[in-house]
Amino acid sequence: MTDRPRLTVLSGPSGVGKSTVVAHLRKAHPEVWLSVSATTRRPRPGERHGVHYFFVDDEEFDKLIANGELLEWAEFAGHRYGTPRRAVLDHLDAGVPVLLEIDLQGARLVRDSMPDARLVFLAPPSWEELVRRLTGRGTEPPEVVERRLAVARTELAAEPEFDVTLVNTSVEDVAAELLALIR
Numbered sequence: 007m008t009d010r011p012r013l014t015v016l017s018g019p020s021g022v023g024k025s026t027v028v029a030h031l032r033k034a035h036p037e038v039w040l041s042v043s044a045t046t047r048r049p050r051p052g053e054r055h056g057v058h059y060f061f062v063d064d065e066e067f068d069k070l071i072a073n074g075e076l077l078e079w080a081e082f083a084g085h086r087y088g089t090p091r092r093a094v095l096d097h098l099d100a101g102v103p104v105l106l107e108i109d110l111q112g113a114r115l116v117r118d119s120m121p122d123a124r125l126v127f128l129a130p131p132s133w134e135e136l137v138r139r140l141t142g143r144g145t146e147p148p149e150v151v152e153r154r155l156a157v158a159r160t161e162l163a164a165e166p167e168f169d170v171t172l173v174n175t176s177v178e179d180v181a182a183e184l185l186a187l188i189r
């Protein structure tokens with residue numbers, strides 16, 4: 007057995023600031039490898055194929071599942087999202103710390119298949135602040151925001167399942183705490 011670095015999974019409700027924290031961390035620490043997920047959702051303005059996500063259609067996603075190419079996958083707010091298995095294992099084998107930013111269902115699946123993974127929950131300072139961030143981001147129409155907030159209520163209840171909780175008050179502080187956990 008090689009001495010593999012640990013897999014870190016960052017999860018938390020939509021709009022809590024996962025992408026913001028991860029972007030901040032990676033800017034200062036590009037040595038942390040962030041898995042790029044496949045998704046059937048359409049790109050938002052500025053999102054690039056292969057950088058933010060691999061944007062695929064339903065048929066391509068079906069193939070990824072059928073070929074066993076996904077470490078885990080889940081349906082979230084009407085779209086499917088999955089972690090390509092090979093790249094994660096290759097980076098871990100090469101000694102590179104790997105970070106996954108995935109939803110609660112995916113975090114549970116990783117916990118079951120890779121018990122050594124460390125599960126980190128990103129929590130909002132308050133419910134009101136979560137609503138403000140998700141609405142303020144302005145990337146989704148009101149009905150999608152509503153759907154994501156409904157999911158967020160159940161996701162917040164799952165916090166005790168995680169190894170660590172970080173409260174996203176300051177992006178800088180949380181990114182530093184996350185880095186310390188990854189290393």
Ligand SMILES: Nc1nc2c(ncn2[C@@H]2O[C@H](COP(=O)(O)OP(=O)(O)O)[C@@H](O)[C@H]2O)c(=O)[nH]1
Nearest residue numbers: 020021043079080082087088089107108109112
């Ligand atoms: N299970 C799983 N969830 C994912 C994956 N990639 C992204 N997600 C999660 O899917 C949810 C929706 O992501 P997205 O549409 O980009 O919205 P955002 O996170 O609110 O910006 C978030 O909770 C992501 O963490 C994946 O590969 N697997």
Ligand SMILES: Nc1ncnc2c1ncn2[C@@H]1O[C@H](COP(=O)(O)OP(=O)(O)O)[C@@H](O)[C@H]1O
Nearest residue numbers: 020021022023024025026139143174175176177
């Ligand atoms: N610590 C923070 N304080 C204030 N606003 C934040 C903080 N972290 C993130 N945000 C803002 O909240 C919104 C949602 O953040 P985002 O990273 O897109 O969340 P997620 O990836 O969890 O869905 C964005 O507009 C972002 O700028």
